[in-house]
Amino acid sequence: MLYPTPIAKLIDSFSKLPGIGAKTATRLAFYTISMSDEDVNDFAKNLLAAKRELTYCSVCGRLTDDDPCIICTDETRDRTKILVVEDSKDVSAMEKIQEYRGLYHVLQGLISPMNGVGPDDINLKSLIARLMDSEVDEVIIATNATADGEATSMYISRVLKPAGIKVTRLARGLAVGSDIEYADEVTLLRAIENRTEL
Amino acid sequence: MLYPTPIAKLIDSFSKLPGIGAKTATRLAFYTISMSDEDVNDFAKNLLAAKRELTYCSVCGRLTDDDPCIICTDETRDRTKILVVEDSKDVSAMEKIQEYRGLYHVLQGLISPMNGVGPDDINLKSLIARLMDSEVDEVIIATNATADGEATSMYISRVLKPAGIKVTRLARGLAVGSDIEYADEVTLLRAIENRTEL
Numbered sequence: 001m002l003y004p005t006p007i008a009k010l011i012d013s014f015s016k017l018p019g020i021g022a023k024t025a026t027r028l029a030f031y032t033i034s035m036s037d038e039d040v041n042d043f044a045k046n047l048l049a050a051k052r053e054l055t056y057c058s059v060c061g062r063l064t065d066d067d068p069c070i071i072c073t074d075e076t077r078d079r080t081k082i083l084v085v086e087d088s089k090d091v092s093a094m095e096k097i098q099e100y101r102g103l104y105h106v107l108q109g110l111i112s113p114m115n116g117v118g119p120d121d122i123n124l125k126s127l128i129a130r131l132m133d134s135e136v137d138e139v140i141i142a143t144n145a146t147a148d149g150e151a152t153s154m155y156i157s158r159v160l161k162p163a164g165i166k167v168t169r170l171a172r173g174l175a176v177g178s179d180i181e182y183a184d185e186v187t188l189l190r191a192i193e194n195r196t197e198l
Numbered sequence: 199m200l201y202p203t204p205i206a207k208l209i210d211s212f213s214k215l216p217g218i219g220a221k222t223a224t225r226l227a228f229y230t231i232s233m234s235d236e237d238v239n240d241f242a243k244n245l246l247a248a249k250r251e252l253t254y255c256s257v258c259g260r261l262t263d264d265d266p267c268i269i270c271t272d273e274t275r276d277r278t279k280i281l282v283v284e285d286s287k288d289v290s291a292m293e294k295i296q297e298y299r300g301l302y303h304v305l306q307g308l309i310s311p312m313n314g315v316g317p318d319d320i321n322l323k324s325l326i327a328r329l330m331d332s333e334v335d336e337v338i339i340a341t342n343a344t345a346d347g348e349a350t351s352m353y354i355s356r357v358l359k360p361a362g363i364k365v366t367r368l369a370r371g372l373a374v375g376s377d378i379e380y381a382d383e384v385t386l387l388r389a390i391e392n393r394t395e396l
Contacts, residue, residue, distance in 0.1 A: 010247075092200045
C-alpha cells in the first residue's frame with residue numbers, strides 16, 4: 001500500500017538500473033510523473049527503439065543501427081589500421097578526440113582468467129578472420145589498463161605477432177594534469193621506462 | 199556520429215532526469231541495451247502507465263490511481279485527524295512507520311515567500327473546505343523542518359486556530375542515533391526547549 005501500483009512498478013523498473021538504489025528510483029519515478037507527456041512518451045519510445053533497432057556490426061562488433069556500421073563502410077578511413085577495444089563506448093571515447101582515422105574492432109569483453117572468460121568467449125575470432133587477406137598492417141590494442149585488459153592485450157599480441165602483423169598498444173604514463181606526488185608506483189615506473197625525448 | 203541515433207536519443211532521455219549527468223546517462227543507456235527484452239518492455243510500459251494512470255486524489259491531493267484514494271475511502275481510519283504534508287512521498291514515509299491511522303492532506307508544495315509561492319499557489323484551500331462540517335478535531339502539520347516548511351506551518355496554524363481547531367506539528371529534537379557533538383545549534387536549542395520527562 002506504500003505507493004500506488006503504477007508508481008511502485010515504475011520504481012521497480014528504475015531500481016533494475018546499475019547504481020540506482022531504492023531511494024533514487026523513488027525520486028526518479030516521482031520526477032517522471034511531473035515531466036511533460038511528450039517527454040515521457042519520448043522516453044518510452046526511445047527505450048524500445050534503442051533495444052529494437054540496435055544490433056552488433058557484423059564486421060567490427062560495434063553497437064550500431066546499420067549493419068555493417070558507418071565506420072566499417074566509410075571509404076575515407078585508413079583501412080591499414082585496426083584499433084581493438086573492449087566495448088562500443090570505447091569507440092565513442094576514441095572518436096571524440098578526432099585523431100584516429102582507422103578501423104575498429106570491438107571485443108565485447110575481455111579475457112579474464114579469474115572469471116573464467118577465455119579467448120573464445122569474446123569477439124576475437126572474427127578479428128583474426130578480418131586480418132586474413134586484408135590490407136591491415138597494424139593492430140593497435142586499446143584495452144583498459146587493468147589486469148584483464150593487460151591479459152587480453154598480451155594474448156592478442158602473442159597470436160598476431162607470429163603472423164607478421166605489427167601489434168602496438170596505447171602508451172602508459174602520467175595522466176595529463178596529474179601530480180607526480182599522487183601517481184601510483186606502477187604508473188610512475190611505466191612513465192620513467194617510456195620516457196620520451198624533448 | 200559519436201553514438202548511433204537510437205542510443206543518442208535514449209541518452210538524451212536519461213539526461214532529463216534529476217541528478218543524471220551525461221556520463222551516467224550514457225552508462226544507463228548502454229546498460230538498458232544489455233537488459234532482457236521483457237525488462238525493457240516493462241520499463242517503457244511502466245513509464246507510460248505511471249504517467250497515464252496516476253492522478254491527484256480530489257479529497258486529499260495525494261498521487262493515486264483511484265479517486266478518491268484508498269486512504270480517504272478507508273472506513274477503518276481515524277477521521278478526526280488530518281496530517282498535512284508537502285507531497286505524496288511524505289505520505290509514504292509516514293505510512294511506513296505504521297503508527298499514524300488518521301487521514302492526510304497533501305499540499306503539493308510549500309508557501310515560499312522567497313520564491314513568490316503564496317497560500318493560493320498550493321493545495322491549501324481544499325484543506326479548509328475539508329474542515330467545514332467535518333469531525334476533524336486535530337490538524338497535525340508535518341512539513342519539512344526548513345524555512346519554507348516553517349513558514350507554511352505558521353500560516354496554516356494562524357488560519358485554523360481562530361476556528362477552534364487544534365493544530366500541532368511534529369516534534370523537533372535530536373535525530374535518533376545522532377551525536378550531540380555534531381548536532382547543529384538550532385536543533386540543540388529546540389531539543390533542550392522541548393525536553394521530556396523520563
